[in-house]
Amino acid sequence: MEDRKTTVAEQVVNQLAESGVKHLYAITGDSLNAVTDAITRDGRIKFIHMRHEEAAAFAASAEAQLTGKMAACAGSSGPGHVHLINGLYDANRSNAPVLAIASTCASAVFGTEYFQETNPTLLFSNCSVYNEMAITPAQVPSMLHAAMQAAIGRGGVGVVGIPEDVTTKDAITDPTTFTPSYVNRTDLPSEEDIKSAANLINSAKTVAIYCGYGAAGVPEKVKKLADKLKAPVITSYKSQLELTRDMPNYVGHMGYLGMWSGEEAVATADIVLILGTNFPYPGFFPAEKRSIQVDVRAYRLGKRANLDLGVRADVDSFIDALLPAVEEKTDTAFLDKALDGWKQIQDKMQEPVKNPGKVGCIRPEYMIATLDRLAADDAVFTVDTGMNNVWTAHYLTGGKSRRMLASFMHGSMANALPMAIGAAVAAPGRQVISISGDGGFAMLMGELLTVAQYQLPVKILVADNRALAFVKWEMEMAGYNPSEVSLQNPDFAEMVKPLGFHAETVTDPAKLEDAMKRWLAADGPALLSVVTDTDAASFTFSEKLMDAAAPGNHKSNFIALGS
Numbered sequence: 001m002e003d004r005k006t007t008v009a010e011q012v013v014n015q016l017a018e019s020g021v022k023h024l025y026a027i028t029g030d031s032l033n034a035v036t037d038a039i040t041r042d043g044r045i046k047f048i049h050m051r052h053e054e055a056a057a058f059a060a061s062a063e064a065q066l067t068g069k070m071a072a073c074a075g076s077s078g079p080g081h082v083h084l085i086n087g088l089y090d091a092n093r094s095n096a097p098v099l100a101i102a103s104t105c106a107s108a109v110f111g112t113e114y115f116q117e118t119n120p121t122l123l124f125s126n127c128s129v130y131n132e133m134a135i136t137p138a139q140v141p142s143m144l145h146a147a148m149q150a151a152i153g154r155g156g157v158g159v160v161g162i163p164e165d166v167t168t169k170d171a172i173t174d175p176t177t178f179t180p181s182y183v184n185r186t187d188l189p190s191e192e193d194i195k196s197a198a199n200l201i202n203s204a205k206t207v208a209i210y211c212g213y214g215a216a217g218v219p220e221k222v223k224k225l226a227d228k229l230k231a232p233v234i235t236s237y238k239s240q241l242e243l244t245r246d247m248p249n250y251v252g253h254m255g256y257l258g259m260w261s262g263e264e265a266v267a268t269a270d271i272v273l274i275l276g277t278n279f280p281y282p283g284f285f286p287a288e289k290r291s292i293q294v295d296v297r298a299y300r301l302g303k304r305a306n307l308d309l310g311v312r313a314d315v316d317s318f319i320d321a322l323l324p325a326v327e328e329k330t331d332t333a334f335l336d337k338a339l340d341g342w343k344q345i346q347d348k349m350q351e352p353v354k355n356p357g358k359v360g361c362i363r364p365e366y367m368i369a370t371l372d373r374l375a376a377d378d379a380v381f382t383v384d385t386g387m388n389n390v391w392t393a394h395y396l397t398g399g400k401s402r403r404m405l406a407s408f409m410h411g412s413m414a415n416a417l418p419m420a421i422g423a424a425v426a427a428p429g430r431q432v433i434s435i436s437g438d439g440g441f442a443m444l445m446g447e448l449l450t451v452a453q454y455q456l457p458v459k460i461l462v463a464d465n466r467a468l469a470f471v472k473w474e475m476e477m478a479g480y481n482p483s484e485v486s487l488q489n490p491d492f493a494e495m496v497k498p499l500g501f502h503a504e505t506v507t508d509p510a511k512l513e514d515a516m517k518r519w520l521a522a523d524g525p526a527l528l529s530v531v532t533d534t535d536a537a538s539f540t541f542s543e544k545l546m547d548a549a550a551p552g553n554h555k556s557n558f559i560a561l562g563s
């Protein structure tokens, strides 16, 4: 064999493999080819050949969120890496540790309007926690390391731009010394903060506990604290599967996907304990000083609420320290009222489930409630942005170890299918269910070919309501006559049958359950297209909120509005 030096591309692959990267979601081409070739020859990393780089970024993000480990994606010059951007925005805003390699044209032609020339550093500046370009071979290992460590340590996207000519040069630094470290996100609260928090809580008559995803890992501790304080528990959409099952004090979400019982508890408690959240909407947490917020990311404290006290700590350690410091409350009136509201909402929410619609107009609430009954205890659900967020927020419940991935903070359409690919690749053997809108599904429909190519046993549910229904509702609420929201769809099941999918279209609600059982039991890729009611729009937030969103324009099909 020829005695030659390691190339930068080979060094990159070695460093990624040594750093635990198992898959590279990408489309190869031009400046990325040397890296692709090195991956193939090395054999430790599986190249997952996607059909759109945006999907590659979503898939990497899903893998990272599901495994808690860093995942990687790449795009070739110009349009190749430009396509990554929406998925990377989502990953970054989800605090998903993702490394993105943006290969680019040769350094000699930078700044000359060369074919496919972009400036990756400018391009990715707003969707990354680290974003640099290596111009010399010597920079590559240290920049890669810094990008990976930033992705892990800060929670987000690390981008390294690598010009084509650099990838083929001889490597310079020994790569084995540059692998990232994982650290526990433990941040103990100070004694003083615990004392202040306990004082505020002990002198309050009523407490409400709002849990974001930062509390998702410690449901038992939240339960103990809530029980001691007789406090209602409100969750975010993102933390719902982890925190709502076996949580006796749970009273719903808060916000536009939320329930008025949760909203009211936060609005009326003497003290609101806000745990591990970046809930994005202002106006829901108290504007007056009656909140304590806890977050490992101290820069998030007080962003949406006027705080009595901001505590930098992880939720786990905070509850451990707080529990012995607070006095047990005995008055359950506040909690009982909130639980009663939650019960009223749940009863109302059963109406469209008991009355699941007509042929050609299946209630989506029934669809998701049925899925909730049939899905595995450890299913991974990936959910597109649109009305599916409403239905999954209302009807998807936690299992032993279910997970839900969605575009929670970025709110992008089309995330569900590529996230399902990442989940299926990262967790073979686990049931992965993609819940798409017909609009979102069509946007990255090419990824069906990726599913077919790798024979991923993803179960794809499409809510075919022939519309951008969420936007139709938005326009109605704002007083517009909805326009440009209709979709003419093919029969999606017939469309994917030639790919070898198990596929069915359901129009009759009476046939949904059996079709769903067949779909979930299918061996390989499977698609279920459900023809749903375009106008289903049952919301459970308060009338006050509805008035704020659309004064005087309440529609009769908004069920379950409360006090």
Ligand SMILES: Cc1ncc(C[n+]2csc(CCOP(=O)(O)OP(=O)(O)O)c2C)c(N)n1
Residues within 6 Å of the ligand: 384, 385, 386, 387, 388, 411, 412, 413, 414, 436, 437, 438, 439, 440, 441, 463, 465, 467, 468, 469, 470, 471
């Ligand atoms: C990439 C992207 N484009 C546009 C939007 C604005 N938007 C939000 S929801 C939505 C409609 C979604 O339609 P569909 O996927 O059919 O779901 P439905 O609401 O009908 O259930 C649109 C256009 C967005 N969030 N993301």
Ligand SMILES: [Mg+2]
Residues within 6 Å of the ligand: 437, 438, 439, 463, 464, 465, 466, 467, 468, 469
């Ligand atoms: Mg739709």
